[in-house]
Amino acid sequence: MKQPLESLLHATLTNLTGDLFPKAALPEGPLLERTRDLAHGDFATNVALVLAKRAGRQPRELARAIIAALPKSELISKVEIAGPGFINFSLAASAYHAELKTLLAAGAAYGRNQAGAGGHAMVEFVSANPTGPLHVGHGRGAAVGDCLCRLLTATGWAVTREFYYNDAGQQIDNLALSVQARCKRIEPGQPGWPKDGYRGEYIQDVANAYLARQTVHADGSSVTAGADADDLDAIRRFAVAYLRHEQDLDLRAFGVEFDVYYLESSLYTEGRVQQTVRALIEHGHTYEKDGALWLKTTDFGDDKDRVMRKSDGSYTYFLPDVAYHVSKWQRGYIRMINEQGADHHSTILRVRAGLQALEMGIPKGWPEYVLHQMVTVMRGGAEVKLSKRAGSYVTLRDLIDEVGRDATRYFLVARKADSQLTFDIDLARSQTNENPVYYIQYAHARIASVFRQLAEKGYTWNVKNGKANLAQLTQTHEQALLVNLSRFPEMLETAARNLEPHLMAQYLRELANDFHTYYDAHTFIVEDAALRDARLTLITAARQVLQNGLALLGVSAPESM
RNA sequence: GCGCCUGUAGCUCAGCUGGAUAGAGCACCGGCCUUCUAAGCCGGCGGUCGCAGGUUCGAGUCCUGCCAGGCGCGCCA
Numbered sequence: 001m002k003q004p005l006e007s008l009l010h011a012t013l014t015n016l017t018g019d020l021f022p023k024a025a026l027p028e029g030p031l032l033e034r035t036r037d038l039a040h041g042d043f044a045t046n047v048a049l050v051l052a053k054r055a056g057r058q059p060r061e062l063a064r065a066i067i068a069a070l071p072k073s074e075l076i077s078k079v080e081i082a083g084p085g086f087i088n089f090s091l092a093a094s095a096y097h098a099e100l101k102t103l104l105a106a107g108a109a110y111g112r113n114q115a116g117a118g119g120h121a122m123v124e125f126v127s128a129n130p131t132g133p134l135h136v137g138h139g140r141g142a143a144v145g146d147c148l149c150r151l152l153t154a155t156g157w158a159v160t161r162e163f164y165y166n167d168a169g170q171q172i173d174n175l176a177l178s179v180q181a182r183c184k185r186i187e188p189g190q191p192g193w194p195k196d197g198y199r200g201e202y203i204q205d206v207a208n209a210y211l212a213r214q215t216v217h218a219d220g221s222s223v224t225a226g227a228d229a230d231d232l233d234a235i236r237r238f239a240v241a242y243l244r245h246e247q248d249l250d251l252r253a254f255g256v257e258f259d260v261y262y263l264e265s266s267l268y269t270e271g272r273v274q275q276t277v278r279a280l281i282e283h284g285h286t287y288e289k290d291g292a293l294w295l296k297t298t299d300f301g302d303d304k305d306r307v308m309r310k311s312d313g314s315y316t317y318f319l320p321d322v323a324y325h326v327s328k329w330q331r332g333y334i335r336m337i338n339e340q341g342a343d344h345h346s347t348i349l350r351v352r353a354g355l356q357a358l359e360m361g362i363p364k365g366w367p368e369y370v371l372h373q374m375v376t377v378m379r380g381g382a383e384v385k386l387s388k389r390a391g392s393y394v395t396l397r398d399l400i401d402e403v404g405r406d407a408t409r410y411f412l413v414a415r416k417a418d419s420q421l422t423f424d425i426d427l428a429r430s431q432t433n434e435n436p437v438y439y440i441q442y443a444h445a446r447i448a449s450v451f452r453q454l455a456e457k458g459y460t461w462n463v464k465n466g467k468a469n470l471a472q473l474t475q476t477h478e479q480a481l482l483v484n485l486s487r488f489p490e491m492l493e494t495a496a497r498n499l500e501p502h503l504m505a506q507y508l509r510e511l512a513n514d515f516h517t518y519y520d521a522h523t524f525i526v527e528d529a530a531l532r533d534a535r536l537t538l539i540t541a542a543r544q545v546l547q548n549g550l551a552l553l554g555v556s557a558p559e560s561m
Numbered sequence: 562g563c564g565c566c567u568g569u570a571g572c573u574c575a576g577c578u579g580g581a582u583a584g585a586g587c588a589c590c591g592g593c594c595u596u597c598u599a600a601g602c603c604g605g606c607g608g609u610c611g612c613a614g615g616u617u618c619g620a621g622u623c624c625u626g627c628c629a630g631g632c633g634c635g636c637c638a
Contacts, residue, residue, distance in 0.1 A: 029578050037581075046580060049618065059618075083581050084618060129638075171638060264638095292636055303563065303634085310636040317638045343632055345565050373566065374631070415574070418566060420631060422573070427587090436586070438600050446598060453597045494577050506575055509585075520593090520602040561600065 001099050001486040005043055005075055005089060006032045012069050013047065020065055025054035032089075034487065041078065041088035042483065048085040059085025096482045097470040103485060103541050104467075111489040111548055115496070116157030120332055123149050125339035126251070126258075127164040130243040131175045132200055134250045136375045136423060137341055139396035143412035143554070144372055145339035146256045147501035150552045155496040157335065162260040164324060167240050169264070174198060175243075176236035182207035183229035206242050210235060218244035219261045250397050255405060255554050267323045273315060276323040276358070277308065285357035300353035321347060322354030329355070329362055336367035337499065345371055370499050372417040378424040394425070403428040406555045410437035413553055414505035436509055440546065441558050443512035447543040448559040450524055450536075457525060459532070466537030469530040473538055477518040481542060484514050488545050492552070501553065508549045515542050 009031050017023045027050050032043045048063035055062055063081045070079065078090035103110045125145025128138050149159045166172065177194035186192045188199040197203075209216070210225040216238070223241040226234035244261075251257070267273050277293070280286050285296045291311035298305050308319045328336055348369050355362045377384040377394045384394050399408045407428055414436065415421050428435065454461060473482065487507070495503040524535045550557045 027578095033578080033580085035581090036576095036584095040581070044580085046619095049580080052618075086581070166638065169638070290636080294636095307636045312636075314636085316636065321638090341632090342566065344638090346633055347638095349564085371566080376631095416567095419574080420567070424573085427573090435600085439586090442598080442600050446601085450597050457597085491577085498577070500577080502575085503577065506585090509575090513585085516601055517603090519597080520599090523597065525597050561598075 001091075001095070002032055002034075002043065002490055005073075005091075006030070008071070008073055008075075009045060009047070012066060012071070016066065016069055020057070020062065021051050021055035025051055027051075034490070035088065040082060040086070041080070041090040043089045043091070044082075045087050045089075046085075048081075048087060052085065063087050093471065096479075096486060097467075099486045100470060100482065100537070100541050101467055103544060104463075104537070107544060108548060108551075110544060111492045112154045112156075113489065113493060114156035115493065116152065116155050116335075118156060118158055119334045120160070121152050121157040121335035121337065122160045122162055122328060122331075122333040123152070123337045123339060124162045124164055124328075126256075127340065128247060129166045129171050130240045130247065131171055131198060132243060133202060134247050134396040135393045136377055136396060136399060137372075139254065139399060139408065140372045140375050140412045140417075140421065141339055141341065142251060142254055142256045142396070143409050144370065144417050144501060146554055147413050147504070147552065148337060148339060148370065148499055150554065151492070151496040151499075151501060151504070152335075152337075154492060154552060160260060160333070161258045162262055162328075163258045164262045164264070165244070166264040168268075172236060172240060175203075175239050176232050178203045179206045179210065179235050179239045180229060180232060183211055183235070202243075202246075206239050209242060210238050214242075216241045216245045218242075218248060219263075250395070250400075253400050253405065254396060254409070262324070262327075264320055264324070267320045267327070272323040272327060273320055276319060276326060276354075277315075279358050280308070280322075280354070283357060283359050295354065295357060297350055297353040297357075300349070300356050302349055302353055306350060318347065318350050318354065321351050322358075325351055325355055325367060326358065326360070328367070329360065337370060338367050339370045339372070342371040342373045345369075368499070370417055373420045375412075375421045375423050378422060379426060381426075384425075399423070399425070399428070406441070407435055407437045409554050410440075410505060413501050416500065416502050437555060438561070439516075440508045440512040440550065441556070442561055443515045444543060444546045444550070444557045445559060445561040446519060447515070447539050447546075450539060454525055454536070459525065461536040461540075462529070462533045463537065465530065466533035466535075469534040470537065472531045472534040475518075475522060477514070477521050478535075478538060481514045481518055481538060484511050485541055485545050488549065495552075504549055504552050508546065508553075511542070511545060511549070515539070515546075 013026060017026065027047065031045050031047055035041055035044045048059045048066060052059040052062055060081055063085050067079050067081070067087060075091055075095045076089055077092040080088050082088050123145055126134070126138055126142050128134055134142070149161050152159050174194060174196050175198055178197040181193055181197060182204045184192070188197065211227050211229070213225045213227045215222055215224040218241045223238050225238045228234060280295060285299060286308070287294055287296065292307045293309035294305045295308045296305050306318060307316050309315055351367070352364065355366070356364065402425060411423060411428055412421070451461070473479070491503060491507045495501060522535070524532065524539060526532050547557045
C-alpha cells in the first residue's frame with residue numbers, strides 16, 4: 001500500500017533534484033509515514049520541511065512545488081499542504097479495495113516480503129544448560145526467539161534455529177554430584193551434600209530414574225542408566241540426557257522447535273577450541289601473565305583484558321564461546337542473532353572482540369543480539385525468586401499448565417524485550433478479559449461464528465459479489481478496518497527489521513479492537529446481498545490478518561471460544 | 562567506581578525511521594444484551610512523558626549532565 005506511493009514521491013523528488021535543491025539534500029530512508037489522525041489523510045511526508053533549509057525556500061512553498069510536479073495517480077484522491085509544510089495524501093477508496101483483493105488472494109502469505117532474499121540467518125535462543133527444568137526467563141527467551149524466527153522467515157530469510165548447551169564443565173559436575181548425593185539419600189544441607197549442589201526436588205527424580213535403570217532419549221541419542229551410585233561419569237551422562245529430554249518436553253508444550261542442538265563439548269572434540277587459541281596467538285592479540293593466557297580485548301573496546309586460558313590449563317567460558325561463533329560464521333550465516341538474557345550482556349563485547357582478533361573478515365557488528373530483561377514472577381502479591389540453585393523457581397511448565405500456552409506466549413512476547421517484565425501468575429491465571437490474548441482470539445472466533453450463523457440462516461457468502469461491491473463499505477468503522485488491515489505488511493516489515501515481535505502483538509490488539517467496534521456498531525448478515533457480501537468480504541480479510549498475525553506469535557486462532 | 566537496560570495516567574505498559582491534539586488495558590464512575598458469542602461496545606475520570614540543559618522549524622523519541630530502579634563487572638558459565 002505504502003510502497004507505490006513512496007516510489008511515486010521518490011521519483012518526483014528525483015526529478016526536482018538540481019532545480020529546487022541539491023541531490024545530496026534528499027533524505028535517506030522512508031519518506032512517507034502513516035498519519036495518526038484521519039484528518040491528515042492516509043500518508044504524510046515531511047520532506048518539504050526537511051529540505052527547506054537546504055533549498056533556501058519556505059517549506060510550504062517547496063511543498064507546493066513538489067505537489068505541482070507530482071504526476072496524476074489513481075491511488076491518490078487528495079493532496080494537501082498542512083501545518084508548517086506537511087504534504088498529506090489521501091488515498092482513493094479504490095486503492096483500499098484493490099489492497100483488500102490482494103490480501104484475499106495472498107491469504108496466509110499476505111504481509112510477507114522477500115527482504116531477506118533467501119539469505120541464511122540463524123537465531124540462537126534459549127540455550128539453557130541441562131541442569132534443571134526451564135524457568136520463566138528461558139520462557140521469555142523461547143517466546144521472543146521463536147517469534148523472531150517466524151518474523152525473519154516471513155520476510156524472506158532462510159532461518160536455522162539453534163540451541164547451544166554446555167554438556168561438560170563445572171555446572172555439569174555440580175549436577176552429577178547432586179544427583180549422586182540424591183542417589184545416596186543425602187539431602188540438601190546434610191553432611192556430604194556437595195557445595196553449590198542443585199537443591200531442587202527434580203534432582204531426586206533424576207536420581208530415582210537413574211537407580212531404576214531408565215532409558216532417556218535426547219538430541220538424537222539415548223542413554224540408559226547404570227544404577228551405580230559410584231559411577232559419577234555414568235550419572236553425568238544420564239543426568240544431562242534426562243534433563244535435556246525434560247527441557248524438550250517443556251519446549252514442545254510451548255510450541256517451540258529447534259533445528260540444531262549444539263554441544264559445547266564438540267568444540268573440544270573437534271579441536272575448534274585449540275584452533276581458536278592458536279589463531280588468536282598467531283594474530284598477536286594475546287599475552288601470558290601470571291601463568292595464564294590473556295586476550296587483549298582492550299584493543300576492541302573492553303575495559304580490561306580477559307583470561308582465556310587459566311593457569312591450570314583449562315579455558316574460561318568465553319574461549320569456547322568464540323570458537324562456537326567461528327563455527328557459526330563458517331556455516332555461512334549472513335545474519336546471526338543471539339537471543340539471550342540481559343544478565344549475559346557482557347559477553348557481547350567479548351565475543352565480538354574475540355572474533356575481530358581472529359581477523360577473519362567478520363563484520364564488527366556480527367553477531368547481532370536481542371537481549372531480554374529479567375522476568376519477575378509474582379504470586380499471591382509476593383515476588384517469587386528465581387534461583388536455579390535454590391530450586392524454588394517458577395518453571396515454564398508451571399506457567400503453561402496454569403495459564404495455557406497461548407496466554408503464556410502472548411504475555412512473554414507482548415512487551416519490549418528491553419523492559420523488565422512482571423509476570424503475575426494470579427492475573428494471568430484468571431481467565432478473564434484482563435488477558436489480552438483472549439481479546440484477539442475472541443475477534444477471530446467471532447468472525448468464524450458469523451459464518452456459522454450465516455449458514456444457519458440459509459445464506460452463503462458470494463465472494464465475487466462481495467469484491468464487486470466493496471464500494472458499499474462507507475461506514476467509518478469499515479474504513480478504519482480497511483486502513484488498519486492494509487498496515488499489516490508494514491507492521492510485519494518493521495517488527496522484523498527492528499527485531500521487535502512486541503510490535504506485532506500490539507498491532508493485533510488494535511486490529512481486534514477495530515473489529516469488535518465494527519461488530520457492535522453494524523450487523524453483517526443483512527438482507528441486502530451486495531452489502532452483506534461486501535461486509536463478509538471485509539471480515540474475512542480481518543480473519544485472515546488475525547490468523548497471519550497470531551501465527552507470527554505462535555498463538556492459536558480458535559474458531560470458537 | 563565502570564558498562565548495559567529501564568524511568569510515560571493510581572497500576573501494567575504501547576508510542577515504528579524525530580512530526581501535527583501523548584495512546585491502550587486494568588482500576589474507578591455512568592450507559593448498552595427480544596438482534597451475527599457482552600471473553601464485547603460506547604462515554605467519563607486520570608499525564609509538568611524522572612529532573613535540568615542542549616540540538617532542531619519541531620523532542621516522549623536525538624545529545625550532555627544529574628536522580629532513581631534492574632542486571633553485569635571472576636583464572637564461574
